[in-house]
Amino acid sequence: MLFKAFNPLLDEMIQILNKDGELVHPEWLPDLGPEALVDLYETMRFSRIIDEKTLQYQRQGRMLTYAPNLGQEAAQVGSSAALGANDWVAPSFRELGVWLNRGASLEHIFLYWFGNEMGMRMPEDIRVLPVSVPIASQMQHATGLAYASRYKGTNEIAVAYVGDGGTSQGDFHEALNFASVQDLPNVFIIQNNQFAISTRRQLQTKAKTIAQKAIGYGIPGIVVDGNDVLAMYAVTREAVERARNGEGPTLIEAYTYRMGAHTTSDDPTVYRDDSEVESWREKDPIDRFRKFLIREGHWSDEKESEFVSERSDYVKTVFEKVEKSGGVDLKDIFDYVYEKRTPILEAQYQKKKAYFQKEGK
Numbered sequence: 001m002l003f004k005a006f007n008p009l010l011d012e013m014i015q016i017l018n019k020d021g022e023l024v025h026p027e028w029l030p031d032l033g034p035e036a037l038v039d040l041y042e043t044m045r046f047s048r049i050i051d052e053k054t055l056q057y058q059r060q061g062r063m064l065t066y067a068p069n070l071g072q073e074a075a076q077v078g079s080s081a082a083l084g085a086n087d088w089v090a091p092s093f094r095e096l097g098v099w100l101n102r103g104a105s106l107e108h109i110f111l112y113w114f115g116n117e118m119g120m121r122m123p124e125d126i127r128v129l130p131v132s133v134p135i136a137s138q139m140q141h142a143t144g145l146a147y148a149s150r151y152k153g154t155n156e157i158a159v160a161y162v163g164d165g166g167t168s169q170g171d172f173h174e175a176l177n178f179a180s181v182q183d184l185p186n187v188f189i190i191q192n193n194q195f196a197i198s199t200r201r202q203l204q205t206k207a208k209t210i211a212q213k214a215i216g217y218g219i220p221g222i223v224v225d226g227n228d229v230l231a232m233y234a235v236t237r238e239a240v241e242r243a244r245n246g247e248g249p250t251l252i253e254a255y256t257y258r259m260g261a262h263t264t265s266d267d268p269t270v271y272r273d274d275s276e277v278e279s280w281r282e283k284d285p286i287d288r289f290r291k292f293l294i295r296e297g298h299w300s301d302e303k304e305s306e307f308v309s310e311r312s313d314y315v316k317t318v319f320e321k322v323e324k325s326g327g328v329d330l331k332d333i334f335d336y337v338y339e340k341r342t343p344i345l346e347a348q349y350q351k352k353k354a355y356f357q358k359e360g361k
């Protein structure tokens with residue numbers, strides 16, 4: 001219904017809750033009970049707590065590079081909540097809310113950002129592929145999963161997450177083309193957070209919206225308010241249903257904003273004004289949903305402080321445990337690429353080993 005009613009060429013965006021948490025399209029409100037609504041909120045809030053605490057640890061020199069999700073919680077949590085337990089997710093690297101929703105443990109997540117690849121050895125049954133750092137490469141993995149699902153007749157959907165910058169990669173085109181001609185059960189979710197590091201979205205493409213790129217592939221595309229968790233949920237659920245019914249792939253543009261830095265190695269103040277960030281703070285996905293839940297009688301200030309305090313303690317405990325687990329063995333970095341190290345890898349390994357010995361590490 002939402003996809004049919006929407007034209008990605010027009011200046012439209014699907015929204016259910018406005019920035020003040022008011023219902024602007026009650027007819028699209030997904031059929032979710034109080035428990036499910038609170039669950040969405042808690043996952044978003046938990047994601048924010050993890051981000052804020054991890055940024056502190058990083059500044060204290062206790063964490064390696066980290067990619068924060070501040071501002072993108074609704075896009076991640078709302079969309080992934082609409083998937084079935086057997087569906088697949090091919091993430092990029094900024095998908096904390098998705099991992100949490102799928103049941104990934106915080107310990108795994110911290111291990112990964114701590115430089116330990118074992119963090120990506122997540123339980124197989126949560127059906128999330130490892131982080132894919134080469135931008136947009138995960139799009140191909142998702143089409144492969146969808147192809148396999150159809151071949152085996154398992155009726156599982158494969159969802160790929162990618163950033164606005166990722167839509168300028170060749171992999172994006174290949175994945176959409178292949179999925180569309182094959183009518184694969186894919187959902188492609190673009191987290192349009194307006195930036196690819198320092199490059200603004202407007203410099204990535206002349207297309208007015210990213211969703212309209214779907215037209216070129218003959219599939220539906222839609223722009224959703226990515227800071228509205230209910231809109232993200234409703235649209236993704238429809239996309240998943242379409243895919244499950246054999247109606248092929250869809251493209252969802254979650255229109256949002258990266259309120260933090262690209263990663264902890266980035267300084268966004270050199271390429272954007274504070275006033276711009278402030279204007280997006282007013283559209284904060286968590287604040288707006290909290291206002292809605294409080295108004296509906298499902299949440300309160302007391303619950304908020306209890307939740308924040310309890311989860312902050314939990315994050316601290318898990319982080320300290322991971323911190324104590326120590327670094328990785330240098331060999332691990334080189335030994336799992338090929339069965340036997342190639343001469344180039346061997347030379348790199350020897351060089352690194354000598355460096356660490358010299359540094360006394």
Ligand SMILES: Cc1ncc(C[n+]2csc(CCOP(=O)(O)OP(=O)(O)O)c2C)c(N)n1
Nearest residue numbers: 094133134135163164165166193195196197
């Ligand atoms: C193929 C490739 N080129 C360049 C990079 C370096 N790089 C890392 S993140 C990034 C920007 C990605 O932007 P976007 O897809 O919008 O996602 P976001 O970081 O905003 O979530 C780039 C260029 C990379 N990882 N892979």
